[in-house]
Amino acid sequence: MVSWYDPTLDAVALLYAVLFFPVPLFWLAFHPFIAFWRRFGSWSYWVALPVWVISGVTLVALRQTLFVGRIPRNVLTWVLGIGLVSVGIGLNRCVEHEFSWRRLIGIPELHRTRPGSGVIRSGIYARVRHPRYLEFMLTFLGLAFLTGAKGIFLLAFATILLYLIVAPLEERELRQSCGEEYDAYAREVPRFFPRWRRKSKPRKLS
Numbered sequence: 001m002v003s004w005y006d007p008t009l010d011a012v013a014l015l016y017a018v019l020f021f022p023v024p025l026f027w028l029a030f031h032p033f034i035a036f037w038r039r040f041g042s043w044s045y046w047v048a049l050p051v052w053v054i055s056g057v058t059l060v061a062l063r064q065t066l067f068v069g070r071i072p073r074n075v076l077t078w079v080l081g082i083g084l085v086s087v088g089i090g091l092n093r094c095v096e097h098e099f100s101w102r103r104l105i106g107i108p109e110l111h112r113t114r115p116g117s118g119v120i121r122s123g124i125y126a127r128v129r130h131p132r133y134l135e136f137m138l139t140f141l142g143l144a145f146l147t148g149a150k151g152i153f154l155l156a157f158a159t160i161l162l163y164l165i166v167a168p169l170e171e172r173e174l175r176q177s178c179g180e181e182y183d184a185y186a187r188e189v190p191r192f193f194p195r196w197r198r199k200s201k202p203r204k205l206s
Helices: 006-020 022-037 041-061 075-098 131-147 150-178 180-188
Strands: none
Touching: 006 041, 006 131, 006 150, 022 041, 022 131, 022 150, 075 131, 131 150, 150 180
């Protein structure tokens, strides 16, 4: 049974999928061959256009299939969905606070000689190495719980799998360009999930 709010949630989930599902596909094509793409600089982004168009048209064409089957929703699924999407929005704000739009779309990846392409340790990047990827994964999964659509769950799991592949490829480049600086950073900061650090107790003066 389709509820009155399902069309709105479905539209939001479909729009998110059209906009962001191609992102890991784009970087999966770039990171293994980054030396080649850097020869073209920002012109390389034209490769993203057909990826977005093909992916978007395909998702829109399959929209009925994406939403035809749903898992039963209850209080737990609503809490999980709202919680995951809220965390994703929070991560997005933290990342945007740290980076300009040029860095967010990956321009320093294609221009390693430009300023601002070193290791970032401030803000959210002091807690996790890939908050942007974590944002996409959590938001996608949250929308899956909110819609209950099995097709959105499938896209969410595919997104998570793709980022689990893309993140190490990106880190390999960072190790090559930043060397020991990135190795030290990777030892201290987790890839996706922050460590809960206990506050050290103040020592009593003798």
